[in-house]
Amino acid sequence: MKVNVDAWGSMSFFRKLKDRLTRSSSKIDEGLDAIVEDGGTQEELAPTVTPEDPKPQPEPETPPSPEPQPEPAPTEEPATPPPVEEPQTPEPPESVPPLEIPSEPVEAPSAPESIDPPVVPIPSPEPIPTETVTVESTPPESAEKPGLLGRLLGRKETKTVVRRELDDDMLEQLEELLISADMGVDTALRVTSNMAEGRFGKRLSTDEIKNLLSGEIANIMEPVARPMPLYPHRPQVVLVVGVNGSGKTTTIGKLASQFRAAGKKVVIAAGDTFRAAAVEQLQVWGDRAGVPVLTAPEGSDPASLAFDAMTKAQQDGADLLMIDTAGRLQNRSDLMEELAKIVRVIRKKDETAPHNTLLVLDATTGQNALNQVDIFRQIADVSGLVMTKLDGTAKGGVLVALADKFGLPIHAIGVGEQIDDLAPFDPEEFARALTGAAE
Ligand SMILES: Nc1nc2c(ncn2[C@@H]2O[C@H](COP(=O)(O)OP(=O)(O)OP(=O)(O)O)[C@@H](O)[C@H]2O)c(=O)[nH]1
Known part of the structure; x- marks a missing residue:
């Protein structure tokens, strides 16, 4: 009974959105960096063995951090296996386009969204009970790139990331940051406390926090993402x-x-x-x-x-x-x-x-x-x-x-x-x- 219109614009749009929301995101970005650095410490990530290294290298000799890092940072991948960015997404199956709002009155004009071939590989920020899993999927921002020489020699690279333990203090700082980004007190509280659930005392990096926050925010937004319904009724x-x-x-x-x-x-x-x-x-x-x-x-x-x-x-x-x-x-x-x-x-x-x-x-x-x-x-x-x-x-x-x-x-x-x-x-x-x- 509802008509779906394919009229909603080109798909590069959200790339544009990303570029254009820079002021909001850089505010949160910078704020998060400051929060994590304030009281955080640098940790070594599991040393990555560079391409030339013959053996797969099981466990590093440097104990990384309380939480072990299952897969090393997705830096330099030498071979050219999967054409697109598979590595980013731990589990693609559940990343069905959220826009395909199936339900009720609305017929999603957003359908074209899914036409977009690079269908948004969702980085799975969802709060999986074991926070370590969620967390590890992001490339550690402070990871150092192995130099050419290093790669040729197959030298082990030690990467570092700053992490801070999630405690009351940090939570409060996160709340303030979100409030300053105009999220409002109630919503900021809800987002941060949901994010903190089950993670108290864990050590988190900026990228990990961004992913967690992003997941919480998406959860709030999903139910309201509804394209304007179109009816066959004229006019x-x-x-x-x-x-x-x-x-x-x-x-x-x-x-x-x-x-x-x-x-x-x-x-x-x-x-x-x-x-x-x-x-x-x-x-x-x-x-x-x-x-x-x-x-x-x-x-x-x-x-x-x-x-x-x-x-x-x-x-x-x-x-x-x-x-x-x-x-x-x-x-x-x-x-x-x-x-x-x-x-x-x-x-x-x-x-x-x-x-x-x-x-x-x-x-x-x-x-x-x-x-x-x-x-x-x-x-x-x-x-x-x-x-x-x-x-x-x-x-x-x-x-x-x-x-x-x-x-x-x-x-x-x-x-x-x-x-x-x-x-x-x-x-x-x-x-x-x-x-x-x-x-
Ligand atoms: N940057 C930016 N500017 C916008 C956007 N939408 C509208 N504007 C600008 O906002 C200004 C006001 O937009 P209008 O569409 O005239 O607003 P209006 O509500 O019709 O206002 P009145 O005509 O005064 O009733 C214009 O200069 C638009 O170009 C947007 O998404 N981004």
Whole structure:
């Protein structure tokens, strides 16, 4: 009954996300390094025998650390056995793309995700009871590369990594770090205490912590990663709400372009009739997307425009009608009334409308995004979220707080101002990008 649209953009997207979330991840990165170094000690990893060494070398003579290191760091692999990065992933079987949200109303526009041939080899950050196992899968960051001479001579290389024992102090520092990345107190506490479960007293390195945190964050995000559902019902009315400047116009343009690319007929209504600039902006995006934008004279009733837009969308047999709305939160009761009126009026034409109410949030507002969800849920029947401007902000953690607190579906994220800078939300990728965990 639901239609799946393949419109959600190219797959290099998440590579882009990784690059662009650098400010969030470098914040966590640097913070983690400092935490682990503060009170941590350098340990030798199991010495690796370089390629030329004839014997497989069972156990090192240097006792490595309390936790033995099953497999040495995946540095220089001489032969060319498996073509792709098998080594990274301990157990591929369970790394089924998390995006294939099978369940319920939503039909994943994220499906194309799985088309991506390099299907995200998930580094299995999941908290396996024996923490040593999880932990070992990451390449030790401080591992030294064997020099050419060393390799030729088959010399044993001693690698080191800084590890710190997980104790109350360290846990507190981790909490603070996550809070500073805008994850919010409650969520930061939950993430760190889940991560610490069964690991108290263990020695952990930065990379190991990143993987563990990333796994915990992905667990929180997974249930909310839901692409916007599409219905065969025509027109499907999508009301787009959010404060001014949150990225509504841009998001509508990006969505319209993607839906259109997927063969959907789209109509846009410029419902923020009070701001000429907003209407113009939407027209620019409509042109870019190749989608008609219905406008009304400045200051006219948005509900009447919505009604006209409904009529046109029905006449044209449009698949989707996207209605932009004003975002003046300063006068909440006016806005509430305005939105309510739009809904009343479009229901005269279709009592099941609107079919989606998207709340667009700006990631750079950090914790304020939580208040916005609270407020908009009071004035509109918010069915899902789009988080914009995740690029270049150090506040990406707010998305985790949102997921944890409200559990509203996160349909898509925006990571740039270009038309294709919007993609379905992939919890694993996001968690790794946020924490800087390795793939
Ligand atoms: N970096 C970045 N900028 C974005 C993103 N989404 C939107 N923007 C920028 O944010 C600014 C505001 O976006 P709009 O789409 O105009 O926001 P709006 O909610 O429609 O705002 P009003 O028109 O004032 O109601 C613009 O300069 C956009 O280019 C994003 O994902 N990343």
